[in-house]
Amino acid sequence: MKPILVFQTDFTYKEGAVSAMYGVVKSVDRELEIMDATHEIPKYDTWSASYRLYQYMRFWPKGTVFVSVVDPGVGTGRKAAVAKTCDGYYVVSPDNGSLTHVKRKIGIAEIRQIDETVNRLKGKGTENVSVFHGRDLFAYCAARLASGIITFEEVGPAYSVDEIVEHPILDPDIKPNHVKGIFEINDPNFGNLWTNIPTAEFVKAGFNYGDYVYVTVRHDGEVKFSGKVLFEKSFGFAKKGDVIIYNNELMNIAMAVNQGSFCEIYGLSYGPAWEVEFEK
Amino acid sequence: MKPILVFQTDFTYKEGAVSAMYGVVKSVDRELEIMDATHEIPKYDTWSASYRLYQYMRFWPKGTVFVSVVDPGVGTGRKAAVAKTCDGYYVVSPDNGSLTHVKRKIGIAEIRQIDETVNRLKGKGTENVSVFHGRDLFAYCAARLASGIITFEEVGPAYSVDEIVEHPILDPDIKPNHVKGIFEINDPNFGNLWTNIPTAEFVKAGFNYGDYVYVTVRHDGEVKFSGKVLFEKSFGFAKKGDVIIYNNELMNIAMAVNQGSFCEIYGLSYGPAWEVEFEK
Amino acid sequence: MKPILVFQTDFTYKEGAVSAMYGVVKSVDRELEIMDATHEIPKYDTWSASYRLYQYMRFWPKGTVFVSVVDPGVGTGRKAAVAKTCDGYYVVSPDNGSLTHVKRKIGIAEIRQIDETVNRLKGKGTENVSVFHGRDLFAYCAARLASGIITFEEVGPAYSVDEIVEHPILDPDIKPNHVKGIFEINDPNFGNLWTNIPTAEFVKAGFNYGDYVYVTVRHDGEVKFSGKVLFEKSFGFAKKGDVIIYNNELMNIAMAVNQGSFCEIYGLSYGPAWEVEFEK
Numbered sequence: 034m035k036p037i038l039v040f041q042t043d044f045t046y047k048e049g050a051v052s053a054m055y056g057v058v059k060s061v062d063r064e065l066e067i068m069d070a071t072h073e074i075p076k077y078d079t080w081s082a083s084y085r086l087y088q089y090m091r092f093w094p095k096g097t098v099f100v101s102v103v104d105p106g107v108g109t110g111r112k113a114a115v116a117k118t119c120d121g122y123y124v125v126s127p128d129n130g131s132l133t134h135v136k137r138k139i140g141i142a143e144i145r146q147i148d149e150t151v152n153r154l155k156g157k158g159t160e161n162v163s164v165f166h167g168r169d170l171f172a173y174c175a176a177r178l179a180s181g182i183i184t185f186e187e188v189g190p191a192y193s194v195d196e197i198v199e200h201p202i203l204d205p206d207i208k209p210n211h212v213k214g215i216f217e218i219n220d221p222n223f224g225n226l227w228t229n230i231p232t233a234e235f236v237k238a239g240f241n242y243g244d245y246v247y248v249t250v251r252h253d254g255e256v257k258f259s260g261k262v263l264f265e266k267s268f269g270f271a272k273k274g275d276v277i278i279y280n281n282e283l284m285n286i287a288m289a290v291n292q293g294s295f296c297e298i299y300g301l302s303y304g305p306a307w308e309v310e311f312e313k
Numbered sequence: 314m315k316p317i318l319v320f321q322t323d324f325t326y327k328e329g330a331v332s333a334m335y336g337v338v339k340s341v342d343r344e345l346e347i348m349d350a351t352h353e354i355p356k357y358d359t360w361s362a363s364y365r366l367y368q369y370m371r372f373w374p375k376g377t378v379f380v381s382v383v384d385p386g387v388g389t390g391r392k393a394a395v396a397k398t399c400d401g402y403y404v405v406s407p408d409n410g411s412l413t414h415v416k417r418k419i420g421i422a423e424i425r426q427i428d429e430t431v432n433r434l435k436g437k438g439t440e441n442v443s444v445f446h447g448r449d450l451f452a453y454c455a456a457r458l459a460s461g462i463i464t465f466e467e468v469g470p471a472y473s474v475d476e477i478v479e480h481p482i483l484d485p486d487i488k489p490n491h492v493k494g495i496f497e498i499n500d501p502n503f504g505n506l507w508t509n510i511p512t513a514e515f516v517k518a519g520f521n522y523g524d525y526v527y528v529t530v531r532h533d534g535e536v537k538f539s540g541k542v543l544f545e546k547s548f549g550f551a552k553k554g555d556v557i558i559y560n561n562e563l564m565n566i567a568m569a570v571n572q573g574s575f576c577e578i579y580g581l582s583y584g585p586a587w588e589v590e591f592e593k
Numbered sequence: 594m595k596p597i598l599v600f601q602t603d604f605t606y607k608e609g610a611v612s613a614m615y616g617v618v619k620s621v622d623r624e625l626e627i628m629d630a631t632h633e634i635p636k637y638d639t640w641s642a643s644y645r646l647y648q649y650m651r652f653w654p655k656g657t658v659f660v661s662v663v664d665p666g667v668g669t670g671r672k673a674a675v676a677k678t679c680d681g682y683y684v685v686s687p688d689n690g691s692l693t694h695v696k697r698k699i700g701i702a703e704i705r706q707i708d709e710t711v712n713r714l715k716g717k718g719t720e721n722v723s724v725f726h727g728r729d730l731f732a733y734c735a736a737r738l739a740s741g742i743i744t745f746e747e748v749g750p751a752y753s754v755d756e757i758v759e760h761p762i763l764d765p766d767i768k769p770n771h772v773k774g775i776f777e778i779n780d781p782n783f784g785n786l787w788t789n790i791p792t793a794e795f796v797k798a799g800f801n802y803g804d805y806v807y808v809t810v811r812h813d814g815e816v817k818f819s820g821k822v823l824f825e826k827s828f829g830f831a832k833k834g835d836v837i838i839y840n841n842e843l844m845n846i847a848m849a850v851n852q853g854s855f856c857e858i859y860g861l862s863y864g865p866a867w868e869v870e871f872e873k
Contacts, residue, residue: 039332043782048782052629052648053649054652069326070331070332085332094343097339107828108830109827161792163826164828168842222327268387292357319612348612368608368610369612372728373612374619501607502604546724548667562719564719
């Protein structure tokens with residue numbers, strides 16, 4: 034069977050853009066299977082694009098072709114690329130920070146710039162369109178790759194993995210009974226916040242399930258939340274409405290309100306300015 | 314062909330959770346077909362989860378495997394289950410009220426608790442995660458069942474259908490020319506409200522298409538809406554902006570505003586506290 | 594392979610309606626492939642329904658069956674129809690303005706009214722439902738057509754293409770160095786506005802990439818925006834937050850704010866009352 038194409042964008046499904054893009058794929062090869070990852074990446078947010086790939090890629094079959102289009106620089110100088118990961122996946126994406134986690138957490142074996150003279154949609158009257166590479170370039174090229182019409186080498190010229198545009202990924206500061214990190218992403222639906230602290234290191238630092246841990250959250254140095262919070266395996270160990278520290282789906286430390294939004298209730302968000310400190 | 318997997322959750326598509334879950338399915342068996350029912354069940358709302366299954370299950374081919382993950386108690390004591398319905402479907406779900414309508418309106422022939430030692434995802438580093446049974450347990454087990462890797466018996470130990478956790482379903486009070494019920498669910502997009510009154514019984518009680526019916530809506534006893542309202546077959550029989558009583562898609566009595574939101578305009582909602590009374 | 598079914602509605606995915614509809618398709622023929630175009634057409638907005646079909650249809654393989662259900666008049670006198678386009682697609686839709694662009698911009702070769710006595714769902718207890726033709730009529734009939742169970746002729750009786758209900762499509766006024774048009778649709782996610790002015794004609798009128806163009810936007814004659822605006826190929830040629838005139842994905846002139854919402858920032862919208870004038 035041909036590889037699956039898994040798409041993520043910041044387009045939403047509010048209008049016809051996703052459908053135009055998927056039509057292009059099906060016109061390249063009717064047999065190709067298309068799956069939505071998400072079309073609700075926050076607009077222009079290449080950090081979230083990068084993080085989401087990291088969140089779900091490993092669960093798909095090897096060979097899967099991921100297409101990520103969060104592309105504020107569409108039609109300008111940024112590279113349109115296809116990366117081959119060290120663990121056997123492909124990622125088709127603008128090289129604009131969206132490949133940060135794939136490179137740093139998974140590893141990129143090789144990257145190629147899409148050759149527009151070969152791998153751009155033709156014959157639909159869109160040759161002079163510069164604003165929709167999702168349709169005219171990324172989807173089209175990804176479909177050709179997944180279909181076997183082109184090899185990875187035929188995507189276009191290789192360039193150095195060192196040149197890939199990256200966002201900084203911050204490391205936590207782990208000391209016995211004292212761990213500092215940041216909230217690096219949220220769960221935008223449930224309002225949970227995920228730190229950059231691996232649960233394994235948190236536990237090694239002396240924190241155990243059942244402990245009440247002293248937490249301080251600061252934004253640009255200003256305290257936004259502080260208190261003794263239960264560290265447990267899942268939300269339901271806290272009372273409804275109570276804050277909890279838990280081991281999230283990627284085995285990192287996260288915080289939530291049981292059946293409530295930690296972000297909204299306490300006015301918190303994520304990014305390098307959002308520091309979180311845990312003390313025993 | 315293998316059975317289709319139809320998913321509903323309260324995850325939304327805002328981040329990567331659905332994609333992780335679907336990747337697990339495709340990694341179990343590339344051939345399995347996945348369809349979205351909805352990922353926009355109101356958060357933690359097991360009543361809505363239950364109602365939505367009832368709304369759409371019958372229209373799918375026999376043998377379809379439905380996966381419902383509205384799971385505020387994930388990682389705690391609630392059972393993770395697979396139910397076999399009397400009419401030949403499977404429902405994979407936490408046993409937390411989500412199976413109410415399937416049990417009461419369709420009938421459950423047999424129910425089994427998922428054996429985590431056998432039917433839980435392994436090898437992806439998520440063995441110690443307690444917060445994402447949608448991915449690690451429900452999707453994985455459902456995929457194995459649909460793929461034929463396990464039989465229904467191999468899901469895990471059977472338990473009594475009588476033990477299934479249920480929400481109360483209220484019955485309407487039907488008298489000639491006088492019918493009382495509740496709004497039991499809404500259409501969250503169009504703002505319509507659906508009662509628990511079967512249209513057949515409403516008509517038998519003396520109400521006919523074309524009648525103007527006296528309606529009173531009460532919330533905890535307090536009148537929130539009252540007036541003479543046309544009972545007709547569809548929205549367009551009322552003037553734009555007018556209220557209408559109609560026969561909904563499940564052959565129950567419902568109320569709407571033609572091209573408007575009955576819920577929003579009149580500040581109405583649904584649940585056992587929302588009583589509606591029809592008099593001729 | 595059988596034709597793909599591509600759906601658009603104003604139902605959203607908030608409840609179970611889409612799933613009921615797709616279940617009907619799969620019950621007609623398990624092999625049929627269903628793709629979402631969008632379920633977020635603005636409620637009752639047959640103009641947007643029409644425009645979205647025009648936006649994406651051409652990118653799908655010939656023979657694709659599009660199903661469009663934006664149907665405020667469901668269950669009343671409006672016709673339920675299947676149109677065969679001049680370029681080899683089918684569109685299943687209420688004949689309520691949703692077919693405007695398909696007729697005017699693509700061309701309809703033949704149109705037939707769905708014969709409810711033959712092509713309406715039976716046996717699911719929904720025979721007396723008048724409010725959900727998406728499920729009971731459009732999806733069911735489209736599935737039968739795509740599956741080959743019925744021919745196009747067996748949809749029902751043909752009627753004249755001249756009778757198709759149309760919205761007016763306004764033409765722009767093109768003079769050298771002076772072009773007037775309307776915003777005819779938006780990009781509801783990014784907040785861009787698309788005019789009815791083909792880029793080719795705009796360029797022929799004397800406007801070139803790199804030009805600063807004097808723009809006036811009026812709503813019912815009242816000026817809502819005016820200023821010198823850069824005309825370029827893509828968003829990134831403007832500074833972040835600046836307005837830009839660009840060639841959109843359908844080769845028409847459009848306006849945006851680079852990484853911002855032109856609609857929201859300036860309080861603009863679309864429709865015949867929204868005039869836009871470009872002067873050199």
